[in-house]
Amino acid sequence: MKVMRLTDDHPLPGIGQFVRMKQGRDAGKMGIIISLLDARYVMIADGDKRKFDRPKKKNILHLEPLNYFSDEVQQSLNETGRVSNAKLRYALNKYAEEAQADMLEKGD
Numbered sequence: 001m002k003v004m005r006l007t008d009d010h011p012l013p014g015i016g017q018f019v020r021m022k023q024g025r026d027a028g029k030m031g032i033i034i035s036l037l038d039a040r041y042v043m044i045a046d047g048d049k050r051k052f053d054r055p056k057k058k059n060i061l062h063l064e065p066l067n068y069f070s071d072e073v074q075q076s077l078n079e080t081g082r083v084s085n086a087k088l089r090y091a092l093n094k095y096a097e098e099a100q101a102d103m104l105e106k107g108d
Contacts, residue, residue, distance in 0.1 A: 013042055013065050016074030018095055023062035030092055031056070032073055034083065047088030068095055 013019070017033045021044070031044035034055055042063070043055040050056050070091040076083040 013060055014069060015077055016069040018066040018068045019044065020064040020066060021062065022064050032070060032088055032091060034077060045088055046092060047085035051085050052083055052088065
């Protein structure tokens with residue numbers, strides 16, 4: 001699975017983008033944008049508490065968009081309109097591992 005940094009050719013927010021929730025009972029938790037409802041709201045899932053079949057509607061002002069997106073999640077949603085919960089969990093775990101490795105490198 002490929003987790004990529006956001007670049008200028010991928011505007012915020014986007015499908016497959018990683019976000020951290022700033023408000024609500026899920027504050028501090030991570031998720032992936034699985035659909036854009038309009039200019040203000042998106043649907044978020046994490047494959048664990050928030051499964052693909054029951055995503056959370058969130059105001060983009062209550063989210064902290066991260067400069068990463070999952071290419072596999074994005075492709076799966078574009079091709080089939082669905083993504084497996086396992087793929088969402090895997091992408092979030094992969095991101096967490098990479099973020100932790102980056103923090104260790106910066107700490108040296």
